[in-house]
Amino acid sequence: MYLITEGNDVYHLLVNKMNVSPPLLYCNSCGAANKEQATQCFACGEPVHAPVKETLLKQRYRLLGPIGQGGFGVVYKAEDTQCGDRLVAIKEINLGFLTAQGVIEATDAFNREVLLLSGLTHPNLPQLYDHFADTTHWYLVSDFIAGETLERYLNKTRHRYLPLEEVLAIGIQLCIVLDYLHTREPPIIFRDLKPANIIRTSNGHLYLIDFGIARRFKPGQARDTIALGSPGYAAPEQYGKAQTTPRADIYSLGATLHHLLTGNDPTQKPFCFAPVYLQDQSTPDRLQSLLVQMVEMDVNKRPASIATVKQELEQIAAASQPRGTILSTYRNHAGLVLALSWAPDGSHIVSGSSDGTIHVWNVVSGHNTFIHRNPFKGYAWACALAWSADGTHIASGSDDKTVHVWQVENAGTLTMKQIFTYRGHTNWVNTVAWSPDGRYIASGSDDKTAHVWQVGSAVPRNQVGIYHGHSRWVVALAWSPDGRYIASGANDATVQVWDVATKGTVLIYRGHSFGVNALAWSPDGTRIASCSWDNLVRVWDVATGNTVFTYHGHSKYVNALAWSPDGTRIASASNDKTVQVWDAATGNPVFTYRGHSRWVYAVAWSPDGIRIASAGTDKSVQVWQAV
Numbered sequence: 001m002y003l004i005t006e007g008n009d010v011y012h013l014l015v016n017k018m019n020v021s022p023p024l025l026y027c028n029s030c031g032a033a034n035k036e037q038a039t040q041c042f043a044c045g046e047p048v049h050a051p052v053k054e055t056l057l058k059q060r061y062r063l064l065g066p067i068g069q070g071g072f073g074v075v076y077k078a079e080d081t082q083c084g085d086r087l088v089a090i091k092e093i094n095l096g097f098l099t100a101q102g103v104i105e106a107t108d109a110f111n112r113e114v115l116l117l118s119g120l121t122h123p124n125l126p127q128l129y130d131h132f133a134d135t136t137h138w139y140l141v142s143d144f145i146a147g148e149t150l151e152r153y154l155n156k157t158r159h160r161y162l163p164l165e166e167v168l169a170i171g172i173q174l175c176i177v178l179d180y181l182h183t184r185e186p187p188i189i190f191r192d193l194k195p196a197n198i199i200r201t202s203n204g205h206l207y208l209i210d211f212g213i214a215r216r217f218k219p220g221q222a223r224d225t226i227a228l229g230s231p232g233y234a235a236p237e238q239y240g241k242a243q244t245t246p247r248a249d250i251y252s253l254g255a256t257l258h259h260l261l262t263g264n265d266p267t268q269k270p271f272c273f274a275p276v277y278l279q280d281q282s283t284p285d286r287l288q289s290l291l292v293q294m295v296e297m298d299v300n301k302r303p304a305s306i307a308t309v310k311q312e313l314e315q316i317a318a319a320s321q322p323r324g325t326i327l328s329t330y331r332n333h334a335g336l337v338l339a340l341s342w343a344p345d346g347s348h349i350v351s352g353s354s355d356g357t358i359h360v361w362n363v364v365s366g367h368n369t370f371i372h373r374n375p376f377k378g379y380a381w382a383c384a385l386a387w388s389a390d391g392t393h394i395a396s397g398s399d400d401k402t403v404h405v406w407q408v409e410n411a412g413t414l415t416m417k418q419i420f421t422y423r424g425h426t427n428w429v430n431t432v433a434w435s436p437d438g439r440y441i442a443s444g445s446d447d448k449t450a451h452v453w454q455v456g457s458a459v460p461r462n463q464v465g466i467y468h469g470h471s472r473w474v475v476a477l478a479w480s481p482d483g484r485y486i487a488s489g490a491n492d493a494t495v496q497v498w499d500v501a502t503k504g505t506v507l508i509y510r511g512h513s514f515g516v517n518a519l520a521w522s523p524d525g526t527r528i529a530s531c532s533w534d535n536l537v538r539v540w541d542v543a544t545g546n547t548v549f550t551y552h553g554h555s556k557y558v559n560a561l562a563w564s565p566d567g568t569r570i571a572s573a574s575n576d577k578t579v580q581v582w583d584a585a586t587g588n589p590v591f592t593y594r595g596h597s598r599w600v601y602a603v604a605w606s607p608d609g610i611r612i613a614s615a616g617t618d619k620s621v622q623v624w625q626a627v
Contacts, residue, residue: 056081057139058132061090077144080129087144088129096136110138116188116211117142123413124177126207145207151195154260161263164278164287166204168317171257172364173206174198175310176347178253182246182306189244193252194233195259232266236297247302250309254294254302271297287316307345311608314346318610318625323591325625327611328366332359337615339385339602341394346607348414350394351621352382358396360414363611363623370415374400384432384443393419393455395441397429403443405455424451424464430475435500436483444474450488452500467503469496476518480542481525487542489516495530497542507545511538518560522584523567529584531558537572539584549587553580559601559616564626565609571626573600579614581626595622 034041041047055063062079067089074092079085093106110131117128130141150170154160162170174193181188191213199207213229229238235251238244254273255266261276273295276283290312296302303309321327335355342349348369352358360370384397387408394406394416402423406416427446434441444450452465472491479486485506489495495509495516514533521528527548531537537551537558556575563570569590573579579593579600593614600616605626615621 057090058130061088061141063090078141080141088141089144091140091142093138093140094136095138106138110140112213113140113211120181120184120188121413122177122180124173124180124206124208126209143207145199145201147199147201147205147207149196150198150200150206150260153200154195154263159263162260164261164283164320165317167257167260168287168313168320169204169364170206170260171253171313172310172317174208174253174256175306175313177206177208178246178249178306179310182249187246189246190249190252191229191234191238191244193249193256194230195256196230198256230267232268232270235299236271237299242299245299246306247299250294250302250306251296251299253306253309254291258291258295271295284316284320286312286319290316311346315608315610318606318608319627321625323625323627324593324595326595326622327625328363328623330359330361330366330368330621330623331619332361332368332371333357333619333621336617336619337602337621338381338383340604340613340615340621341385341387342604342606342613343387343408343414344389344391344607346611349613349621349623350385350387350396350416351602351615352385352396352398353619354381356382356398358382358385358416360416362414363606363613369413372416372418374398381428383428383430386432386434386441388434388438389436390438393434393438395432395434395443397432397443399428401425401427401429401445403429403432403441405441420455422451422453424453425449430473431477433477433479433486435479436481440500442477442479442486444477444488444490446473448472448474448490450474450477450486452486465500465503467496467498469498469505469508470494472515476516476530478519478521478528480521481523487519487521487528489519489530491515493532495519495528497528507542509540509545511540511547511550512536517558520561520563520570522563523565527584529561529563529570531561531572533557535574537561537570539570539587551580551582551587553582553589553592554578559599560603562603562605562612564605565607571603571605571612571614573603573614573616575599579603579612581612591626593624595624596620 060082062081064077066074067077076090078088078090080088095103098106114131126143128142132139197210199209233252233255235248238248258273259266276288294302333353333355335353337351337353340349340351348360349363350360356374358372359368361368381399386395392408395403397403402421404418405420407419409415409417425445425447429443429445431444432441440452440454442452448470450467470490470492474488474490476489477486485497486500487495487497493512493515496505497507498505512532512534516530516532519528519530526542527539528542529537529539535554535556539548541548554574554576558572558574561570561572568584569581570584571579571581577596581591582589596616596618598617600614602615604613610627611623612626613621613623
């Protein structure tokens with residue numbers, strides 16, 4: 001909604017619908033914008049530099065002075081005296097200065113912003129705190145954001161374009177906030193995405209501003225009531241020929257990214273986008289193809305959703321980095337990190353530590369969005385974590401003998417809400433896994449058993465399937481891709497495959513000489529990889545139990561492993577401080593990651609198969625380029 005930038009001790013504000021070129025002088029009496037050399041305000045006649053008179057609006061907001069002027073009024077910098085003098089921006093709409101048509105337009109814009117913004121909370125949207133009116137004025141109170149528009153930031157660069165890496169990061173941020181808008185009920189379509197409506201702070205954080213023409217999608221409506229949008233950035237359907245859908249924002253995002261990459265302003269030649277040729281590096285074919293698809297004139301040929309665009313941009317960004325490049329590092333755990341799991345959309349990771357905490361954090365920014373600490377235990381071990389395939393729940397197992405089931409909530413910020421606790425085990429819970437259909441959870445414990453149970457308000461003992469085949473601690477388990485079998489590994493040096501329905505043993509693999517630390521089923525269900533204290537990873541045939549090959553790359557205990565989503569590679573983590581990526585068919589090494597300073601206990605591929613997250617006793621979780 002508002003942009004405040006600070007420079008030469010003067011604040012300049014860009015307001016929606018505003019077209020004023022700084023530098024300007026704003027009257028301290030009425031807020032009108034005057035020419036730089038003015039000494040007397042053209043609007044009120046008072047000296048431009050007259051001392052600011054302290055004014056309290058609504059007996060709460062202390063005006064510090066005008067910071068800009070737009071088509072409908074003035075914007076002030078103010079302090080909220082009821083919230084510790086928090087800085088806010090207040091837009092004042094003076095109805096007395098408007099024509100009859102202007103009052104109609106101002107009323108529509110005011111009501112639209114209040115209606116939409118008051119119900120939204122997201123890190124990439126300005127927060128609307130208050131709105132009120134008197135006999136001749138309307139007021140909107142929102143975040144005071146220090147930054148500049150992306151348009152101004154772009155124009156300050158030498159060649160008027162940005163590096164590929166920065167544009168991809170901008171695109172991903174915008175996808176996140178647009179996806180938030182598009183997944184409201186009903187969906188909100190922004191309709192005016194362009195560099196001038198995006199604020200960039202000094203650390204690169206973006207805010208989407210100006211909801212003046214945003215609208216809620218109306219099923220069954222043939223076309224928008226009025227043609228609105230910014231030429232060059234607005235999709236063809238915004239010119240009154242059809243109803244805009246979320247795909248209109250995809251078009252605008254494509255036009256914006258093209259502008260940022262090339263420096264070619266689409267307002268000069270609407271609907272014409274030349275191929276992208278980067279000055280300092282080659283353009284990824286996937287990016288070229290994506291941009292062409294995003295700015296398709298035919299709405300049905302554009303990507304199906306902004307989430308699809310985000311996933312593609314993330315994969316392009318990841319693929320543009322050399323293998324082993326650290327993409328983000330999370331260091332907020334106080335103990336060794338024992339377990340981690342990716343969100344199915346690849347946006348967040350949940351990690352658990354020996355400090356008894358469970359953290360959910362954003363993979364790109366590394367900022368945590370949720371932290372759980374057991375209030376009844378000063379010291380605990382969060383031993384196992386698993387995210388459900390649909391992304392709606394997380395299961396966590398710990399040394400308190402329980403498995404907690406959490407509902408994942410996303411109201412702009414990802415958090416968890418505990419909804420169920422399973423108390424069937426009599427000792428530490430070491431491992432948890434969701435069934436492929438998301439209906440059941442399997443858990444393994446130091447009590448030498450593996451349990452299969454359904455999430456609910458109560459789990460009767462007679463409805464819990466218990467497997468008793470192991471003679472020592474059960475430390476690892478995994479469902480077969482078809483959900484019919486479970487493979488469990490234990491300190492008895494065996495991996496046992498058993499039928500979920502009957503709990504009957506199908507196969508016992510005895511290839512390891514010491515306890516099994518981890519195992520994983522291949523995506524096609526034909527093989528299992530297991531690792532052990534014997535420093536080895538063995539890949540073996542599920543049908544016969546025969547060892548296909550043995551990986552000897554590690555020099556110490558192998559603690560964790562994971563198949564890549566396409567089944568072509570395996571990543572294994574060890575006490576030798578490395579994560580090793582190797583060919584799943586031949587065992588030939590592909591890459592060794594040496595970013596950790598101590599033992600590595602957990603490893604997981606991102607859902608797109610491009611990144612790996614690894615963690616261990618150095619208390620960090622590191623996300624790095626895998627391909």
